[in-house]
Amino acid sequence: METLTPEKKLLIEKCIKNNRKFQNNEDLYDDFFNETYKNALSLLSAVSSDSTIELYLKRIVTSSMINVLKDSGRLRRTSQGYQATPSVSIDSILDTYNPEYLNTRIIFKNVQLEDNPEDAFIKREILKNITRILNEIEKKEPDKQYLTLFKLRYEDGLTQNEIALKLGISQSEVSKKLFKLMAKVKENLNLG
Secondary structure, eight states: OOOOOHHHHHHHHHHHHHSGGGTTOGGGHHHHHHHHHHHHHHHHHHOOOHHHHHHHHHHHHHHHHHHHHHHTTSEEEETTEEEEOOOOOHHHHHHTOOGGGGGOOOOOOOOOOOSOHHHHHHHHHHHHHHHHHHHHHHHHOGGGOHHHHHIIIIISOOOHHHHHHHHTSOHHHHHHHHHHHHHHHHHHTTOO
């Protein structure tokens, strides 16, 4: 792997700090830098002209920053383009709690993914992270049956009552465990 010269480090830093997405996201600088370096590695070793590198680097920085912001939950893609993700307090969710949710059956439909390689890569990375997190949680607390709960609820689409019957526990226990599992996943993804 190529070592980064001080000049190239400064160039990456300059491109990041001059990008408008850096404002209000300064705490993600290290992530921006690492993602940019990873995505620009072949460019940095192949191109010798600083002006050419800077031109391409600006595009790589923008793309890398979007990736980091999406991964951190601060940005989402909408029909109008990329927009900041609004924060939602847990209190507002609990205030709208609906007992009917307990018997709602979730059915996932196959979706035709866009042919955009960046989106496909991001989705794969998110799924890899969630899988890794679920496996780590299961290793730490195997008695909680988190993987089984996740599979039954989100892959098989069973209701909480159906899961309770299948596992021989109460519906409220299923609800509590699913809530704890989602909180742990969000915490590990730095979303909450």
